[in-house]
Amino acid sequence: MKTSINLIIKGFININKKVIINGWVKTKRNSKYGISFISIYDGSCLKTCQVIINNTIKNYKKILNLTTGCSIEIIGLLIFSLGPMQNFEIKAIKVNIIGVIKNPNTYQITSKYHSKEYLRKIAHLRPRTNLISATSRIRHTLSYAIHKFLNKNGFFWVSTPLITCIDSEGSSKMFKVSTFNFKKIPYNNIGKINYKKDFFGKKTFLTVSGQLTGEAYACSLSKIYTFGPIFRAENSNTSRHLSEFWMVEPEIAFATLEDIINLSENMLKYILKIVLNKRNDDLFFLHNKKNINYLIKFLYYKFEQINYTEAIKILLRSKINFKFPVKWGMDILSEHEHYLCEKYFNGPVIIKNYPKNIKSFYMKINKNCKTVSNMDILVPKVGEIIGGSQREDCINILDKRIKESKLVKKKYWWYRDIRKYGTIPHAGFGLGFERILSYITGLNNIRDVIPYPRTPNMIDF
DSSP, X not given: OBOOHHHHHTTOSOTTOEEEEEEEEEEEEEOTTSEEEEEEEOSSSSOOEEEEEETTSTTHHHHTTOOTTXXXXXXXXXXXXXXXXXXXXXXXXXXXXXXXXXXXXXOSOOSSXXXXXXXXXXXXXXXXXXXXXXXXXXXXXXXXXXXXXXXXTTOEEOOOOSEESSOSSSOOOOOEEOOOOGGGOOBOTTSSBOGGGSTTSSOEEEOSOSHHHHHHHHHHHSEEEEEEEEEOOOOOOSTTOOSEEEEEEEEEETOOHHHHHHHHHHHHHHHHHHHHHHOHHHXXXXXTTOOOHHHHHHHHOOOEEEEHHHHHHHHHHTTOOOSSOOOTTSOOOHHHHHIIIIIISSSOEEEEOOBGGGSOTTBOBOTTSSBBSXXXXXXXXXEEEEEEXXXXXXXXXXXXXXXXXXOOGGGGHHHHHHHHTTOOOEEEEEEEHXXXXXXXXXXXXXXXXXXXXXXXXXXXX
């Protein structure tokens, strides 16, 4: 029966037991005594397994020509290793060569170091590196932990649509979806594009959030969450932005801002604890064996909470000449986020109650009529990873906010119905999956924590 290297490394396979391993050659060296040593990996863990191959093996001459990246099947005995580098190794009985690399000089993944920038150009091959394979395993475990936490706390997963006709954020930076032949676009009598002849019969986009459709289900199932890709047509070539990324969006009925603040802090600590327990080797590799105490400290750190107004005062008192000058009413940008959580608080911080004029139409307005009941969670090195709010549950105020945001009211008819028929207080937040992954892995560029990054002028795969 086939086994994985992960099970061997963990000691789950008995010594002197016959094993079958499928994988790829990492390195190979031939000795002058008629023995070859192959380091094989299968992606189940960071570590490789050494295979000892004697020249009495039937196809030994072909084995001598194996290079990095060739795929093989090893049938052999698991034995204790005499070398200092590993506890176990496999003494080969049979080696089946599955796939070879005919011209090793053209193979773009070698045993030498490759820069992250180089690897982004070969996104189809970069999973074969330790860097990306470790990140991928952590990504899987993080996703598993999120589902586990929310399921444990009574949430139902809702699959919200990726194609929509409304703007959930009021940003208008959305990708259009159309089946029109660009050479024969139909126009109406007043010279505008006739979307009635398009596939859906109206202007259609890729969604920027699953929140609005998720709210409808929260107002029936009480606790729901969405977890899937969203799309932003922002022409931002930064280490923090992607055009396609994943978002976790829990939504709770009969809830306030404080409820989602508590939920988000508990969730972050829970999922981090699982990753630390299950992906310790991968984390140490990614952090170059440096101390990862900052992740452990995160588990016990009580998140600081401040109002937006206090955050502005702190930034003004810093006397720092920020690139973007600080004043009340502005959005808190990346440079301000880093100062607050890295210099001033030296840890995660929650900023609440932003001015209504810089936030989305669906956020509940506070009694002062100047701010909204919302929050952002900032962490060192990354900045904002969570944004959430209590939702506006009064239809009259919601209508006013839709108008102020210069949105088309009739497009939101079904969203308004939620307030018409048995309205309730409810709240939710969005966790940027790649951003929390970036924080955990220590990889500063978000393009290195998603399999195929989608950014301006980058869609080769």
